[in-house]
Amino acid sequence: MKIGIIGLGFVGLSLTSVLASKGYDVIGIDTDNEKCNKIINGVSPFFEPGLEKVLQNGLKKKLKIENNFLLINSCDFIFVTVGTPQKANGSIDLSKIKKAISTIAENLLKNNKKPIIIIKSTVIPGTTTKVILPILEKKSNKKNGKDFGLISNPEFLQESNAIKDTEFPHVVVLGGDQTEFMKKTKKLFMKLHPNVPIIITNHQTSEMIKYANNAFLATKISFINQLSNICQKIPGANIDDVGATMGLDPRIGKLFLNAGPGYGGSCLPKDMRALINFANISGINPTLLNAVEDLNTKQLEQIILMTKEKLGNLTSKKITILGTAFKPNTDDIRDSIAIELIKKLLKKKARITIHDPKAMKNTKRIFEEKINYAETMKDALSKSECVIIMTQWKQYEKLNNNEFKYMKRKFVIDCRRMLAKKQLDVDYYAIGLGR
Ligand code: UGA
Numbered sequence: 001m002k003i004g005i006i007g008l009g010f011v012g013l014s015l016t017s018v019l020a021s022k023g024y025d026v027i028g029i030d031t032d033n034e035k036c037n038k039i040i041n042g043v044s045p046f047f048e049p050g051l052e053k054v055l056q057n058g059l060k061k062k063l064k065i066e067n068n069f070l071l072i073n074s075c076d077f078i079f080v081t082v083g084t085p086q087k088a089n090g091s092i093d094l095s096k097i098k099k100a101i102s103t104i105a106e107n108l109l110k111n112n113k114k115p116i117i118i119i120k121s122t123v124i125p126g127t128t129t130k131v132i133l134p135i136l137e138k139k140s141n142k143k144n145g146k147d148f149g150l151i152s153n154p155e156f157l158q159e160s161n162a163i164k165d166t167e168f169p170h171v172v173v174l175g176g177d178q179t180e181f182m183k184k185t186k187k188l189f190m191k192l193h194p195n196v197p198i199i200i201t202n203h204q205t206s207e208m209i210k211y212a213n214n215a216f217l218a219t220k221i222s223f224i225n226q227l228s229n230i231c232q233k234i235p236g237a238n239i240d241d242v243g244a245t246m247g248l249d250p251r252i253g254k255l256f257l258n259a260g261p262g263y264g265g266s267c268l269p270k271d272m273r274a275l276i277n278f279a280n281i282s283g284i285n286p287t288l289l290n291a292v293e294d295l296n297t298k299q300l301e302q303i304i305l306m307t308k309e310k311l312g313n314l315t316s317k318k319i320t321i322l323g324t325a326f327k328p329n330t331d332d333i334r335d336s337i338a339i340e341l342i343k344k345l346l347k348k349k350a351r352i353t354i355h356d357p358k359a360m361k362n363t364k365r366i367f368e369e370k371i372n373y374a375e376t377m378k379d380a381l382s383k384s385e386c387v388i389i390m391t392q393w394k395q396y397e398k399l400n401n402n403e404f405k406y407m408k409r410k411f412v413i414d415c416r417r418m419l420a421k422k423q424l425d426v427d428y429y430a431i432g433l434g435r
Contacts, residue, residue, distance in 0.1 A: 020058025149181020175206025228432030239432030323391020
């Protein structure tokens with residue numbers, strides 16, 4: 001049995017590496033030559049804990065990395081894991097997936113194999129039946145359910161935990177018709193994840209499940225962020241105690257109740273906008289989803305307000321940002337709130353210095369010489385008038401008076417309450433803590 005995986009981003013490369021390390025005969029395909037070359041040499045094109053080790057293990061077995069789509073001809077299962085970014089109006093951009101599907105269809109036309117095509121990319125409900133299937137059938141001149149199988153299989157992995165999530169997902173969702181192809185796919189996943197529930201449904205429900213998950217996670221975050229703003233107005237109130245205690249109620253669950261500067265990353269913001277756009281087109285006014293998104297945008301304003309309240313006019317003020325990655329243990333800065341914050345502060349003519357253990361290079365690609373990049377904490381804090389902790393990197397927990405002494409004005413805004421329990425000789429503000 002041969003497995004092809006098209007698109008070697010977080011989802012595709014994690015799946016490729018995990019399957020290959022388990023000994024499956026895998027071909028990972030990506031059109032980006034430079035990326036392929038890195039992967040062939042056992043180097044991940046992005047930072048993801050544990051990924052390189054699993055990849056290198058796979059490369060010692062049967063893993064092949066290629067930019068040649070012709071190789072999918074030999075595959076029994078073809079996973080599609082290309083990105084589905086957003087257009088300027090928030091709607092989903094299907095150009096990459098359409099291209100990948102067209103290529104698969106052209107290859108189907110030329111051979112008699114009956115592969116199962118599994119769509120992992122996040123797509124708006126209805127896309128598989130209304131866009132993907134017609135391209136496949138028209139360009140290949142073959143029939144779904146007879147000459148090939150088509151299955152929707154949304155992915156729930158989190159960046160920074162991608163390998164573990166790929167090996168041990170909480171659920172497997174398979175959308176599509178109840179055919180022999182579905183049976184074969186179920187068998188593959190049962191073998192891969194023996195004790196994981198497998199939900200079999202139709203394409204559109206499976207596609208909707210993915211958006212439901214991400215929208216609910218975003219809702220939890222905006223909910224706790226709104227409560228954290230209320231807590232800030234109650235002297236002595238602590239949002240972490242509120243969130244942790246709420247989380248003990250099994251109906252609520254403890255995860256995703258950490259107040260902060262808002263949700264970022266390449267998925268939650270994009271999927272929320274795509275779902276809102278889809279709801280509007282469908283004639284549903286998504287009032288709750290709109291509020292969740294609105295709160296997320298306004299959370300950043302809270303931070304700027306705190307900064308201005310203390311520093312007044314921000315022109316020429318030296319501000320340090322700790323953490324630009326959208327969350328710890330990644331170098332990913334896509335839709336990171338810290339990046340938005342820097343853009344807004346630069347507009348107000350503040351002088352910015354940043355520090356991030358992994359995302360410095362990616363941040364430099366955006367701001368180049370417009371901001372300063374500090375390798376050490378001393379450099380980051382030296383002569384600073386305000387430090388804003390944006391990303392919950394473990395090492396920021398260690399910050400103490402010894403380091404803050406380098407600041408010109410010891411003003412700390414802690415968006416993650418990492419230093420809340422410390423006795424510090426600083427003017428300390430934190431999201432979610434009432435003063
Ligand atoms: C998210 C989902 O969690 C995954 O299940 C999903 O598969 C993925 O999107 C996707 O659609 O591909 P990810 O983008 O890796 O995963 O990031 P999260 O861990 O969800 O974090 C998103 C943002 O929310 C981060 O900025 C994080 O700091 C913020 N967050 C998260 C909070 O502010 N508070 C929390 O309690 C949790």
